[in-house]
Amino acid sequence: MSESEPRSRHFIQQIVDADNAAGRWGHWPDGRPRVHTRFPPEPNGYLHIGHAKSILLNYGLADEFGGKFNLRFDDTNPVKEEQEYVDSIIADVRWLGARWPGARDDDPEAGVLYASDYFQQMHDWAVELIKKGKAFVCDLNAEQIREHRGTLTRPGRNSPFRDRSVQENLDLFAKMTRGEFPDGSRVLRAKIDMTSPNLNLRDPVMYRILHADHHRQGARWHVYPMYDWAHGFEDSIEGITHSICTLEFEHHRPLYDWFIDAVNEGRTADGSGPWGRTIHHPQQIEFARLNLNYTVMSKRKLLHLVKGGFVRGWDDPRMPTISGLRRRGYPPEAIREFCSRIGVAKFNGVSEVQLLEHCVRDDLNKTASRVMAVLNPIKLVIENWSAETDVIWLDAVNNPEDAAAGHRRIPFSRELFIERDDFMETPPPKYWRLFPGNEVRLRWAFLVRCTGVVRNSQGEVIEIRCTYDPATRGGDTPDGRKVKSTIHWVSAAHAAPAEVRLYDRLFLSPDPEESSAAGSEAETAALGESADPSSGAPRGSEPWLANLNPESLRVVTAMVEPCALELQVGARVQFERHGYFCVDSDSTLTRRVFNRTVALKDSWGKEQQKKA
């Protein structure tokens, strides 16, 4: 982003600009216009890249205007929510770089807010609505309520319990609250309009009876608020100015406003009058959630992948979860850049992973140290090397894009490993690597010329023979001669074997959710073998699974430069000419495990694919 051409402002920024100009939300003590956003996850699953867009949008807005950003758990449904999810969500939001008031590095939970802390206040307001004649206790069961609701094209009918007296409603709600009724026997409903074309306004449920322990409230409550009733008040209590959510909540907005207006009815700015002071009324704004091709994003499908054993867990590097991307080696900076580039709008489109991958490469190119690793080794012997045991140490640049990254020393000796693909006995046109008679540069080392090969009894090439030019130490050519190709290598005696996990897209189809037809018979057949038989998930019942890429994970044993053994878990490097890799947490002291984060662009490989 250059300062000369400022990025255009998306529609939410424009709304905030206008609000600030009008002084709509007042000012902070420091005089800046008040901007207060929040990210309100329900702790019932792991965060994914789509949530990152929302987190970064909300945090970014607060940050830009010197405002505040809250992390608040929308924990209104005890039967679905767990502490495990709370912990992972906090870690993910922090990792993305967002901070909230009271956040501390030594205590991840510091400053985190919970909707459940407002339960008493919400309950008081519910009682207030009953007193105002705007809410009633309904004895209809779930099925009956559905019947009375009508359909998209037909209006609903009033509940027979709609006209109970205020006192009766008060008594009943008090008993519900005390836990005197069984689950599902009664609900508290708002009295709005059973004929509204917006189904959400057909006397929506405010409270349901749930005899369930809450992850923070324990057994204190027997009634729990519904999203629509609760959410606006959570925002109101925290002083949120812009309550940003996704498109599907658009037709909940009238309800969001209705509930706050209902509480405010009869209230006054100075608190005079029977109901007290007016409560804050934030503005709900909806934007299009992120969709990404070649992956699935729904909680249900993600859970299915985990439970069905199609991946190794929520943080499997193939998952679009934040924890998966982190383990895969995606830097948070790259995710932030991606989210800023895809923009914010109300059009429900599908972004391309290519852009995400571009952002990852772009970041890693500048930050990742280069290392040489041979993923598919073949031995190369230098015939004119002085002696079997002679070793020299050569100087290598760690990152040509970053002088500050410094240099390292790498051992060179008579026997090396090079990439099998870097040698061909009978090269096709435009193949500039090693073949009999050809000369290539060994990165940071010498120019070598291929003199022949050694074969096994089956006639396969098992060793490549070369001579080296001692005058080219370091890779320079004093006589100015050019070689078309530079290949990477490792010294056979010094290289360390490492497990390398080569990840590819999880799905073969850009839109796995859509066409089951996209999974061709060939793909389905290919999956037949690799499908995990222990998984209880029947493939047929989930057509999108037919699009799974059977080669989304390939594991190889590579030979890596000795310096790779010093890398810490999470460290990100580039294996030259291969791609970006990071050290996986499965690593042990003696054996490193690397995840391929993303491959380098490979124009030669692409060329070959086109021919195929």
Place this chain on the structure above:
RNA sequence: UGGGGAUUAGUGUAACGGUAGCACGACUGACUCUGGAUCAGUUAGUCAAGGUUCGAAUCCUUGAUCCCCAGCCA
């Protein structure tokens, strides 16, 4: 067949009555001790039809297509 929202190159996103631009992708070429990176260039778009206007992606009308809503989920 009720209501709400949306529609600009392959994809995402600007232009807010005044030259349709940017990024990714794709394709050329240059350069290169990574067939990476970098640099230069090419490609390609206003859903449709009417109307208003000197001038329309933008305003109006009609139509098309897509998304969302009938949980005591969020």
